[in-house]
Amino acid sequence: MAQSDREGGVAPVQVRGTVLTVRRVDAYVAMTVVAPAIATRFRPGQFIAIAVGGPQSAMLGRRMFSVHDVRPDHGGTVEFVFAPREPGTQWLADCRSRDVLDVVGPLGRPFPVPREPASCLLLGVGTSAAPLFSLAARLADRSCPTDFLLGAESADRVFGALTARRTGRSAVITTNDGSLGSRGSVVDMLPTVVQQARTDVIYASAPLGVLRAVCALADRYAIPVQALVTEPTMTCGTGLCMGCVLPSVGNDGITRMVRACVDGPVFRGDAVRWDDVGTIPFDALGAPGWKPRPGAPASVAAPTAPSTPDGPPAHGSAGERSNAG
Amino acid sequence: MPADLRTRIGHLDLPSPIVTASGCAGTGRELAQFTDVARIGAVTTKSVTLEPRAGNPAPRLAETPSGMLSSAGLQGPGIDGFLQRDLPWLLSRGARAVVSVAGHTAREYGELASRLSDAAGVTAIEVNLGCPDAAAAGRPFALDAAAAGQVIAAVRGSARYDIPVFAKLSPEVTDIVAVARSCVSAGADGLSMINTLPGMAIDPVTMRPALAGLTGGLSGPAIRPVAVRCVWLVREALPDVPIIGAGGVRTGRDALELLLAGAALIAVGTVLFHDPSACSRIQRELEEELGARGVDRVSDIVGRAHEPAGYGAERHSWV
Secondary structure (H helix, E strand, O other): OOOHHHOOOOOOOOEEEEEEEEEEEEEEEEEEEOOOOHHOOOOOOOEEEEEOOOOOOOOOOOOEEEEEEEEEEOEEEEEEEEEEOOOOHHHHHHOOOOOEEEEEEEEEEEOOOOOOOOOOOEEEEEEHHHOOOHHHHHHOOOOOOOEEEEEEHHHHHHHOOHHHHHHHOOEEEEEOOOOOOOOOOHHHHHHHHHHHOOOOOOEEOOOHHHHHHHHHHHHOOOOOOEOOOOOOOOOOOOOOOOOEEEEEEEEOOOEEEEEEOOEEEEEEOOEEOOHHHHOOOOOOOOOOOOOOOOOOOOOOOOOOOOOOOOOOOOOOHHOOOOHHH | OEEEEEEEEEOOEEEEOOEOOOOOOOOOOOHHHHOOOOOOOEEEEOOOOOEEEEOOOOOEEEEOOOOEEEEOOEEEEEEHHHHHHHHHHHHHHOOOOOEEEEEOOHHHHHHHHHHHHHHHOOOEEEEEOOEEHHHHHHHHHHHHHHHHHHHHHHHHOOOOOOEEEEEEEOOOOOHHHHHHHHHHHOOOOOOEOOOEEEOOOOOOOOOOOOOOEEEEEEEEEEHHHHHHHHHHHHHHHHHOEEEEEOOOOOHHHHHHHHHHHHHEEEEEOOHHHHHOOOHHHHHHHHHHHHHHHHOOOOOHHHHHOOOOOOOHHHHHHHO
């Protein structure tokens, strides 16, 4: 229904998906759900929103998960990885094979991939690294060499180290306690890796603090970043609740409060005002005391989606756009 | 045979009593991906303000047991952006638009109403009285019968005669009937209730308030009994005034409960965050619930709970 709302892309669907497998991967839970309609629409970087607690659940917020991978078996399955930390994800971790879940997806703007072969660095922390592996496959299709830089608190929390070593041109692992790879954070290793790999573009999926540091460093080296955010916490995933806003500078230079779920979760690193996340910058459109510039065109007063004036940003064009811009 | 859901309020003809609640349906575009917006009763918009607003900082929402605390701060494009882009889109999809308006003075509300009256296609205006009153040190209009009445009078005075005006009432008052009466005598064509209840949550991990705005409005199934009581009381006092009932409606059965209490329309809100196709589902479930009770028309059961026990059943067998 209403597919034309996402010009060039496909609208998300709400499906009842049967759980195929639930397994422990180190400190995490990996779950596979049969959802052909989502699997066929999926592009790397997009996420799914799952209702937890059953039909009369007291937990009204959906839980968001970046899709790790989609596979064609059973008509199409979707795999995601999470750490059960609160009652909602705990409930999900207790689900078993053949349980049925209410899943909405695929949601959000996917990672844009370069048109020409470029040296790509894929940087991830903990489970946030999950969406990088389907991206790596897509980049490989385009003959882009990929290097991995993965980090976590400890060895059992580094996600996908083996796959990274197998599929990447190089893979550097960091842990805070030094139990795997080098001791420290991914940010410490970033300058070395970037220089050795002659990185053209960085794809980063990590907590906010790491993304901020990565974007600051990348800015110094003049390397474009595509950053996948998981904060602020999303409640609905579909853009209805307006909960997950962060300040982002549009192409017109105007800062707007945009929703991470529909305008992201993938943002250009230089578009997000990382230091101002969690605030309303005084110069943001519509901030207290804000006034339209005298003589400004009417479109300046138009809000939200920076890339397209109508509806959520176009998927088709976003996917084909070069990162260099 | 499924029951007839068509609903008539004044001169408004709606295909269904199920509408969206203000602030829970985005611009309509987000919802349209999951629900045919032309087939539900109406889409109530986010509250429209005169100027664009950036809203409050994140985090804006916190999950509470069967509820949601929110303080989004009315982020929106302002009336110009709304009239340029959002309203035409809703109309192009065949949706009926109930436009919620918000301001800080009665004058702002009046100006919004006159701007909306100049635009074609506004089905109704819902006046969000939950905004802080600049003249009363930030106390919401809805908490004071006189202040609420002044706003409604300003809107009714500026709105075109054929656009019905609904006043959205807060449950946070000692006597909701007094506010309801004041709004109706100021010219409100109908009432909408309830807005959120004030609440607060503290995050045990950060040991800080869960919302950037510190406190927020509680919505969702947790407040449904409060909504039922408010609708009941107002229907009892003002039986001829149409009511939009809202408050945690999650199933067709929940909608039925508010209809029985006296609401003619049912607004679905927070539950849309949980289930974006809730409007269509609730509409279908309501049809089934009515069919199972042998009710032919939804209008027949509005306020039925106010009739003496046994009367409804008896009359039904007689019909």
